[in-house]
Amino acid sequence: MPLGQRAGDKSDSRFSGMEVLDFPAGECLPAVLNQSLSSGFDFLLSPLVDPAYRPTPGAVLPVSASDLVLSPSQWSSHIVGKLSEWIDFDAEDEQLRLDSELTLKQEVAWASHLSLQACVLPVPKRSSCGNYARVVNQILQGLTNMQLWLRLPLEKSEPMDDDHDKVKNNDHMNEMEDSWELWNAFRLLCDHSSQLCVALDISSTLPSINSLERWFGEPVRAAILQTNAFLTNARGYPCLSKRHQKLLTGFFNHSVQVIISGRSKHDVSPVEGVLSGDENHTEGILIQHSLSPYLNYISYLYQRMDPLPEQERFEINYRDFLQSPLQPLMDNLEAQTYETFEKDIVKYTQQYQRAVAKALVDRVPDDAVSTTKTVLMVVGAGRGPLVRASLQAAEETGRKLKVYAVEKNPNAVITLHSLIKLEGWESMVTIISSDMRCWDAPEKADILVSELLGSFGDNELSPECLDGAQRFLKPDGISIPSSYTSFIQPITASKLHNDIKAHKDIAHFETSYVVKLHRIATLSPPQPVRPEFQFCVLDWLPLSDLVFTFTHPNCTANASNQRYTKLKFDMLPDIGSCLVHGKQLCI
Amino acid sequence: MPLGQRAGDKSDSRFSGMEVLDFPAGECLPAVLNQSLSSGFDFLLSPLVDPAYRPTPGAVLPVSASDLVLSPSQWSSHIVGKLSEWIDFDAEDEQLRLDSELTLKQEVAWASHLSLQACVLPVPKRSSCGNYARVVNQILQGLTNMQLWLRLPLEKSEPMDDDHDKVKNNDHMNEMEDSWELWNAFRLLCDHSSQLCVALDISSTLPSINSLERWFGEPVRAAILQTNAFLTNARGYPCLSKRHQKLLTGFFNHSVQVIISGRSKHDVSPVEGVLSGDENHTEGILIQHSLSPYLNYISYLYQRMDPLPEQERFEINYRDFLQSPLQPLMDNLEAQTYETFEKDIVKYTQQYQRAVAKALVDRVPDDAVSTTKTVLMVVGAGRGPLVRASLQAAEETGRKLKVYAVEKNPNAVITLHSLIKLEGWESMVTIISSDMRCWDAPEKADILVSELLGSFGDNELSPECLDGAQRFLKPDGISIPSSYTSFIQPITASKLHNDIKAHKDIAHFETSYVVKLHRIATLSPPQPVRPEFQFCVLDWLPLSDLVFTFTHPNCTANASNQRYTKLKFDMLPDIGSCLVHGKQLCI
Structure with missing residues (x-):
């Protein structure tokens, strides 16, 4: 019993x-x-x-x-x-x-x-x-x-x-x-x-x-x-x-x-x-x-x-279960994945719409509202949630907006076209069916909006994509987001270690997984998660991943996205010996 | 709906x-x-x-x-x-x-x-x-x-x-x-x-x-x-x-x-x-x-x-599902496997007990009942069902019996000992904890009883084991079973072919599987299954398996268990072309 x-x-x-x-x-x-x-x-x-x-x-x-x-x-x-x-x-x-x-x-x-x-x-x-x-x-x-x-x-x-x-x-x-x-x-x-x-x-x-x-x-x-x-x-x-x-x-x-x-x-x-x-x-x-x-x-x-x-x-079955992160640059996302993400009201309305509104007010003073049209480019527009958030920010602030929606997934572009038609946005929005890294933009943008962050900040290649897109941002233009930082923490996680080991190859040990961590021990104090990101997925990584900050636009000469660093962690007191199986990483 | x-x-x-x-x-x-x-x-x-x-x-x-x-x-x-x-x-x-x-x-x-x-x-x-x-x-x-x-x-x-x-x-x-x-x-x-x-x-x-x-x-x-x-x-x-x-x-x-x-x-x-x-x-x-x-x-x-x-x-989930056959010579069977097999009343009471009774009557005429003791060896006694069937056959026919129960699984031997004690068979049954192929028998047997047949007759190495045990069978002794034959039939079975192919190696294609066949097409008339075996498992085999009869004792000089044969199958009329994925084999 x-x-x-x-x-x-x-x-x-x-x-x-x-x-x-x-x-x-x-x-x-x-x-x-x-x-x-x-x-x-x-x-x-x-x-x-x-x-x-x-x-x-x-x-x-x-x-x-x-x-x-x-x-x-x-x-x-x-x-x-x-x-x-x-x-x-x-x-x-x-x-x-x-x-x-x-x-x-x-x-x-x-x-x-x-x-x-x-x-x-x-x-x-x-x-x-x-x-x-x-x-x-x-x-x-x-x-x-x-x-x-x-x-x-x-x-x-x-x-x-x-x-x-x-x-x-x-x-x-x-x-x-x-x-x-x-x-x-x-x-x-x-x-x-x-x-x-x-x-x-x-x-x-x-x-x-x-x-x-x-x-x-x-x-x-x-x-x-x-x-x-x-x-x-x-x-x-x-x-x-x-x-x-x-x-x-x-x-x-x-x-x-x-x-x-x-x-x-x-x-x-x-x-x-x-x-x-x-x-x-x-x-x-x-x-x-x-x-x-x-x-x-x-x-x-x-x-x-x-x-x-x-x-x-609801999430109990995902505990300590290795999930491979999405690779939206390599694989086109499916309709149901877009559907899930688009449900995040906090992200689009409270965060992105607010950020675009602030950028618009910043760039266009109240007395120039009727004469100035701001050029905004959504790079990675998906099925349009950032386009909608940007247009709502323009309406909210009374600024004139010209939007380019750049999207490389031809299936999402189909949906974008029907959205624009349905909403009557034809005069304001231009759809560009192209990879942002090779698009030849007809003009430069005041604001560049994207949502390319993966669970670890950089694992869906946000830095690489935005570095390719910043050519068409004006020198004083604004990127939203403008920076992000990844954090890590060493953990003991024997169950995850064994699940990866079962594959009997090095490739799985070198993969970054998304995991709802449960049966782990944290070995050193975590660093705080940045408060402006409301969504925080706990992740598990092999030893090679470390903490970085990415800033957009990236004005460093010879900017490279190769990064390497060493960090020193102080063990919790009284813990005794322990084995580090991996790192918990988040943004 | x-x-x-x-x-x-x-x-x-x-x-x-x-x-x-x-x-x-x-x-x-x-x-x-x-x-x-x-x-x-x-x-x-x-x-x-x-x-x-x-x-x-x-x-x-x-x-x-x-x-x-x-x-x-x-x-x-x-x-x-x-x-x-x-x-x-x-x-x-x-x-x-x-x-x-x-x-x-x-x-x-x-x-x-x-x-x-x-x-x-x-x-x-x-x-x-x-x-x-x-x-x-x-x-x-x-x-x-x-x-x-x-x-x-x-x-x-x-x-x-x-x-x-x-x-x-x-x-x-x-x-x-x-x-x-x-x-x-x-x-x-x-x-x-x-x-x-x-x-x-x-x-x-x-x-x-x-x-x-x-x-x-x-x-x-x-x-x-x-x-x-x-x-x-x-x-x-x-x-x-x-x-x-x-x-x-x-x-x-x-x-x-x-x-x-x-x-x-x-x-x-x-x-x-x-x-x-x-x-x-x-x-x-x-x-x-x-x-x-x-x-x-x-x-x-x-x-x-x-x-x-x-x-x-009950069996629907086993349809077209590849099961690896038991390997009782290499792996000791578990208690629950014995338990399942021992439930087969038809096999032990109706088939084996009848066969032993016939052999006893054959070897000991009615007028010699009180003077003759028959030596019977159960080779591969497991937890004792054939010992029980043999003793019941002796009681039924009024013959005197001396039983050697030979078993190589030490865990089954533990159960055999408690069975003998519980049933009070100590005077009649001797337990031999040994592989039949290397046991040095103190006397020769009149009757050798075994149940080593796998799903295909020979795949659990019944021929090899019995060839090793027949040294201690008297020249005119009786082996039960005395012979068995495997039968095959060519089939189309694309689902099973793909399941095996998914392993991406030759070893799985060379394995004999036990399958409850369902989504298959039979391409040529099956040969009848021998009526004395009531249990018939349908099996699927790669191209290399063919039809053989094994007889015990095997008196051929230089007897080998290497066998090779070619068979010709006549296609069903009007069938058209077809692809043979494998063979259905049974005994």
Whole structure:
């Protein structure tokens, strides 16, 4: 029974599980599962093989239950496998290393046989775990659907090496181990495998907020919440600290499932539960399981969250999804793309019309209104929204206007012609079916209006096109827009990195994508987005893209649009180490 | 309004359109569309550009309507573009050829601008149309989603070349043109593009049935039914000949949409329609459109069809979908795969149990029952269904049995052990966790039972495995099965060909796929499937696979499983030319 259903939220974070601590021998797994399901848990994190087992020739693997005791769909929907915790690949003892490798492979094969969705790899016993990663990487090559979740403590901990002498003599003895670094080393040795994920053990202490937020850019699949992480409220019921609550809400928002683990520390009578006054979320749940009070509290935290705003619900399927930016110079846009853009009233009426009106007033004083006709060129007129905005600005300011509408897409030109005819603008507007870069203009313009900005400012070649068009702008003419600047911010985004990596070529790594970023961690403060642009698309870029300002007209001698720069970012404090997968760029 | 909704049938064949014969000038397209939609048609096949237009520099394309008169979704859902019929790429007149190329490209660009789903290419004017195909192929390279449907007459016709002298002097003057050959030449020149499809004009005469059925393997998207193809019934209403009815039913079953074309030949009063007695399918349709009587008749034919059987509805998503066969020797099967196979009661109880019982009776006469113990080996025991069937056969016949269950999948061996324990078979069954090809058997077997047949008999390496296992079969021992034969049949299957071609490598063309074949044409009579195998999967294979019989035990000296053969197939009579894309193979 999921924690709840938030309207429109299709994330899988609303499922919760519990960890089975004792090996369910003697085919008792179905009973354990049934009790947990009827108590409101959705799945079990359960050992698959007797922990006393060590490989011996000819031995049959002592599994917790034959595949026949649960149906295939029960296995795959309700069981996450917990791989043997005794395994140690980086021990001095060779036999232990060999036994570990053989056992892990047998267990993963059994889990694949059962079509489990995931298995949890035990916490590395040492901070240097190269052999562990090697074996896991080898196993990952043969897995088709199953994920492996590497279990790690969230809090920083004592160095894990049990080579005591070394630790004692080590200068770093007082430094705590950062489990993110362990994760990073492990996943790099597994070549960023998309099937290798993380399960974080959460106990009573938490590291700094900035350090926690790094995990939102990593493939964390489960938060294993220890019962000893809970506090006790005045009525004796379990609850969490504010910081723990905030962390869990963050996990819920990033599709991280909760698994409750440990022995119950709160012996709560099932009759008068702390939440019994709230019928909505205790209805139908019998408080019979020793971990039920913890689940009820988690469920309460989930249901307490604000529902997603409508706009966010609409866009949920675009989260962390790579979209190739439009290339309107190379490809002619389609009618429905124009249709979408033309709906942006703010842009045309509030921004462009205002800007043209100001330029007209600036160039033509009130006493010259009847004698002066301003020449305005819309370069990239599309189906005419800027033509309309310009004519409305002229009417609003009482200025006389002559408009040239330059458009290279012959299909949009067809629509422009019918628009001019329909609106009776024939005397004011001349349509030029041409690329602005090669048009031979009959006169020079006072005002040059364009909307060639892509998501990153320059990625739809606005600078190159306007550089080609500025020949027919008068020396004192005005370009709208007159300048724009791109901004960037370094981020961790393992999901996007893996999606690009799946193409197995450099070309996709060199592509700028438009993405509604969600499962990322920002690593340095963002620079502010310019307020005059109301629309701001969040974008993701490879390492090569940087911050630039473009100004029109561009009066630099030998102006080139080749740009290169280096920027220095200051890391957020307390964040610890992190991996920069890419940059978030916007204008 | 679709023709109807047959339960579970998700094909798009239930939509019907009408052809707009006159150019809808002066923005009258919305009115034409509204009238057609309210009369029950789903879409229009409509000209996009004034047929009087010839390219002139600077001219604006005289389109039938600005993109603004319909919404983007109306354009893409309700309009199929009809490209100018005057174009002739293979004419002697060079200007005509150049004008044709320029116009076609402009029209397709306009259709792309409107995001139309498809455009119809005009009927080739000549049987040699290399330049036409070249231009279309060039256009196809730049299309992303839109399809081009080449319009062709279904019936054979007079040779199309208007080079009269040549025709007159030609020996083949009396031969009719086969439009399939024209299509085949055209699509080969377009390299089997998956966006190039066919629209067939159907008039009053039809070619032979076998020749018609070739089209079921081709990407036919529309049947353009001419009003002159209709007969008149006793009450003055339009109807179709039995052969036409059968053809249309075939088209409906193969996702071919119907477009009604031509002037109405039946002036039927709207009040007392021939079908007015049947309220189910005239309800809500106002007979106001001159083509409504034809649409009502087509709708009646559609609704008269038998609903798809439940099994067929369940499998509809697997139609013409390439599935890679299982490779149980290389990959260990998963629990849920065993589960599916074990449900086949017919196979285990009716076939294998019967066969083992017969073998036991054959080897042990009634008077030796108490003294003789038969040694039976199940090679590839999986989770035990053949072990169970063999023990039941022993009980049924009163024979004593000693069973070796040989299985190479260690996960299935785990289940076997718990099965033996659960059933109390420890004294009768010995489990061998080994590959049968390398097991060192302690004694020889009287009976060897296996179920290693793949979809094609040998593709899961049954011959190779059993050749390896027959060492431990007594010289007079029995193998169950003792022999199997594969059968093939040549087919046209352009959809599957294109799906394989999309991988752009030879490896996929060399792979044997399991397919629920539907949109195919069989080109030669199939050979009968052997009756003792109740399960028959239809398969599709590249050219290299042929018909073989395998016998076990295989006593040939130097037995090899390399096989090669040539087969000769007799074409169905009257079929005309056709293209063999592959072979249907089964056992």
